[in-house]
Amino acid sequence: MSEFRLHCFALSGNAYKVALFLALAKRDWQPIFVDYLNGETKTKEWRAAVNEQGEVPVLEHRDKKLSQSALILDYLASATGQFGPDSEEEKQEIWRWMLFDNHKFTSYYATLRFIFGLQKAGETPEVQFLRDRARAAYQIVDDHLRDKSFLVGERLTIADLSLAGYVFMPEATGISDSEFPNIQAWKARIMAMPGWKHPYDLMPGPTSV
Numbered sequence: 001m002s003e004f005r006l007h008c009f010a011l012s013g014n015a016y017k018v019a020l021f022l023a024l025a026k027r028d029w030q031p032i033f034v035d036y037l038n039g040e041t042k043t044k045e046w047r048a049a050v051n052e053q054g055e056v057p058v059l060e061h062r063d064k065k066l067s068q069s070a071l072i073l074d075y076l077a078s079a080t081g082q083f084g085p086d087s088e089e090e091k092q093e094i095w096r097w098m099l100f101d102n103h104k105f106t107s108y109y110a111t112l113r114f115i116f117g118l119q120k121a122g123e124t125p126e127v128q129f130l131r132d133r134a135r136a137a138y139q140i141v142d143d144h145l146r147d148k149s150f151l152v153g154e155r156l157t158i159a160d161l162s163l164a165g166y167v168f169m170p171e172a173t174g175i176s177d178s179e180f181p182n183i184q185a186w187k188a189r190i191m192a193m194p195g196w197k198h199p200y201d202l203m204p205g206p207t208s209v
């Protein structure tokens with residue numbers, strides 16, 4: 001059995017945040033496939049055994065079973081000594097970006113990508129609302145990255161891994177990379193890291209709905 005076990009599925013960018021950490025940190029880990037599309041996370045059994053909140057990612061390590069990607073990333077940074085803060089000030093900055101990511105950057109974009117890119121909902125008012133909100137969050141991050149290589153401290157940290165959850169997903173969203181050149185350059189820096197892999201090469205399961 002591997003040291004770290006990650007409950008995940010290929011389409012989940014939230015799980016990718018953790019899978020990418022483990023890949024870049026070159027840790028001994030294994031994915032445990034969760035059949036989200038067939039409703040596994042909604043079953044009483046899965047919720048009782050894995051996560052009462054009904055979500056992946058869930059990380060198992062030693063006697064711990066953790067959920068919520070930001071908390072897992074913070075735990076992994078402490079447990080491995082990699083991609084964490086160098087000071088109290090950096091820790092606060094990292095959390096500030098991870099909370100922004102969970103509330104806005106990932107959440108609007110992930111929902112847009114799911115209903116527009118995967119379920120092919122078309123140009124509904126909901127899609128347009130989500131795209132506007134996602135664009136606004138992307139603009140804030142693009143502005144922040146104008147004079148920076150990474151979000152915090154000029155090196156890859158768990159803040160970058162959190163925001164990187166969905167940016168490599170290939171489905172159409174109606175938002176183009178060329179609208180956000182600083183995010184595009186940041187993505188290229190992450191892709192150039194030894195051990196980087198596309199989400200669909202790192203996690204098991206179907207890549208369409």
Ligand SMILES: N[C@@H](CCC(=O)N[C@@H](CS)C(=O)NCC(=O)O)C(=O)O
Nearest residue numbers: 012013014054055056057068069070
């Ligand atoms: N804030 C959570 C979000 C996790 C999340 O939304 N996971 C999705 C997959 S990407 C999920 O498991 N959804 C199950 C459901 O909504 O039923 C985190 O960062 O871990």
